[in-house]
Amino acid sequence: xxxxxxxxxxxxxxxxxxxxxxxxxxxxxxxxxxxxxxxxxxxxxxxxxxxxxxxxxxxxxxxxxxxxxxxxxxxxxxxxxxxxxxxxxxxxxx
Numbered sequence: 435x436x437x438x439x440x441x442x443x444x445x446x447x448x449x450x451x452x453x454x455x456x457x458x459x460x461x462x463x464x465x466x467x468x469x470x471x472x473x474x475x476x477x478x479x480x481x482x483x484x485x486x487x488x489x490x491x492x493x494x495x496x497x498x499x500x501x502x503x504x505x506x507x508x509x510x511x512x513x514x515x516x517x518x519x520x521x522x523x524x525x526x527x528x
């Protein structure tokens with residue numbers, strides 16, 4: 435069964451992360467905003483009703499994703515992988 439939103443584009447910086455999240459959660463891809471003008475690579479996680487909003491900013495692009503059927507602990511575990519060490523990570527305060 436194909437996951438929701440598999441037809442949408444993903445910014446390069448988020449490609450491997452989204453591939454991993456697709457295996458354990460329902461991922462809805464948002465619009466890509468060009469010219470984000472960020473000097474750092476950032477992943478911000480916010481709690482939403484029934485899920486999470488993940489905002490990824492890298493170089494000149496920004497994209498939001500909505501995640502469902504996954505816990506904050508699972509998101510933190512995936513983001514703790516060495517592959518994502520170059521990103522600044524911002525998690526919600528409990």
